[in-house]
Amino acid sequence: MDRLDNAPWLFEASVQRVFAAIEQDGDQARAVGGAVRNAILGVPVSDIDIATTARPEAVLERARDAGLKAIGTGIDHGTVTIVSAGAPYEVTTLREDVETFGRQARVVFGTDWERDARRRDFTMNALYVDRHGDLFDPLGGLEDCRSGRVRFIGDAEQRIREDYLRILRFFRIHAAYGSGVPDEDALIACTHQRDGLRHLSAERVGAEMKKLASARGAAQSVQIMEDCGLLEITTGGISRTRDFAALRSLDDQAPETSEPPLCFAMLAGFVDEDLTRIGERFRLSNAEKKRMHQALQAARWFQNHWPEAGLEHALHDHGRKAAVDGLLMAWAYERANAQVWESDSGFIEALSALRELAVPDFPIAGADLLALGVKPGPDVGVALNSLRQAWKASGYRLSKADLIGVAAGSLRPSL
Template sequence: MTRVTGDWINSPAAQAVCRAIAQAGHQVFFVGGCVRNDLLGAPISDLDLSTDARPDQVMQIAEGAGLRAVPTGIEHGTVTVVADGEGLEVTTYRKDVETDGRRAVVAFSDNLEDDAHRRDFTMNALYAAPDGHIVDPLGGGLDDLNARRVRFIDDAGDRIREDYLRTLRLFRFHAWYGDPEKGIDEDGLAGVAANLAGLESLSHERVGTEMVKLLAAPNPAASIAAMVHTGVLGLVLPASDATNLPILIHLEEDRTPDPIRRLAALGGVDVAERLRLSKRDQKRLDVIRRGMASVTPAAELAYRHGADVATDVALLRAAQMGVSPETGAWVEIEKGAKATFPVRAADLSSKFTGPALGAELRRLETLWIASGFELKREDLLT
């Protein structure tokens, strides 16, 4: 019998919450990402539990066991139970009563299969008992996970129409967990193609979150190519072009995957607005794209914007040309990032004032950069 064995399931907090619910006479299982990722050997972040206990019962059980209960999403059946300083989300079994493609009206259930049927992919409908034993209530979920097959539960079109964000989740999950040699599930792609119009109903925030997560995968090139083929990428990022993305990913080598760098490779119009990027990411994307469009040397970009931006631009320029970055590029970037302009306004204030002072500082800085950051203060002033 398959079971999960990670330290997380035996943590004092996890076992305390499970014990409290089970001793009250209710079912309780771990579900979703923690189970999936344990079986795949991937990192685990959040612990989610499912139970037949109603939210008010979970609150009472937790408080009776000396645990803190927070009604974080109680109208949807979710209570966060805090044990030993760790919060676990406990959600009552649910089944969908009505959906509109963005949100669902749910009813609580006593049946684990009802809860499994409302999930998106078979690999996400795997449950683990507190002792680690796996429960696959729909059958096939464990086989799909072992085969790295991202497959919708039941009919793909029905699952997508329940929440159109699942279109993007299909590509994201394939990028992270799918077998790139086998491609994306054909039924899933057919469901996507038949429901493209639903993407227009999604908020920019939800789309942006999914796209950033997708592009953070080790190699999302196959998923992005499938998005191009189905027309999804053109709807999400109009005027984008995925041609250079596989080249960029190859050139990145062992660098940490960076979704903003990869967004710059895709291009498109109104990207920051369409994905509701944070101000920080929006600014960085803008600087990178301006650098790509310029002929400013990488060393100067590193001096003005830092080594990370200069590295991004060097990789993206090389991807555009289909070549490796220039020999010595990383040395030049490091040199520019460490360089400090040696002249200050006070050095020129006896000869220049106002706009003339600024113009002279800029002229000297240009000379200094052109010298490879070699000219000394005395050379520049004389």
């Protein structure tokens, strides 16, 4: 039997305590899914899900008897959340489908590990490990995992019809853990069933697309989606896949290039209206929408003004975060379109400077002008704007005292 040797999390006291609480009266428990897959691949593990032969009511009772907090978060579907040492673990009773109706299925609880595995989505997600590190691989997921092959369990089209989100999950999992050309049967099934994407909620699509866009192989997966007619259905418009690939080619230069708002701005941002559409289509937060728009505006600034205008102007006009985003987008545009108006070394130096330079802070406020005798009202705004332009023209070097002197000089004839 294969063993999972690269899983220190499995032997932590908090995890073993959960196993010990569940495994009574002959019941078994095994970690399953993403945690096992990631451990095999040497990828960090965040969430640990556990499958068990124990009924959910027994899981609740045993966990509480062991002094652990237990919540019936999805008890009707067999899921109990156990909290051990502050960490939550989702524990789900083995299940098997009796009938399926799209996303809905009539299930029964069981004790058969292989039947439980057959109702999961991909073979690499149907791997189990017991508390001692022994692997259980009923469907050949271990070899698929090691070879980077994302393969549906059973008939791919049937699995997709059960939940059309599995189309996006396929591309997301391939982008994160796959290698080479995607599984042919899976790709054909996703293409045949692509119209089902139109029936998914914006929240589910957005959550999946965020994970896909930030995965290491996102550029390849997104291009394949485009080639198969899936991407336009998903985003609701034309995408800039070449520009997106260029952005992700800068992953080694900046962590921002894998952050979803910047990815979406690059992928779909021809004009601001496109970003508004993506924001609604993926149900992005207001902060995410704002970042996309600010990034696109800053990118235009860099294309039109830099390097003639200094980086302090970008920081003043857009702020540090948007200026960095905009520079990365402008850099990616150049890479994608082979324009030679700035070298990589110039962008690298500019990126470093944007992270280190102080954001220019206009040192004058309306109260300062009122103290000089400027009458309250529109004249204050006019004077402030004139002083700001003088401050910018000086390269942001005029101090508050300098600017007060300029203001006092311009006001003297009328005083």
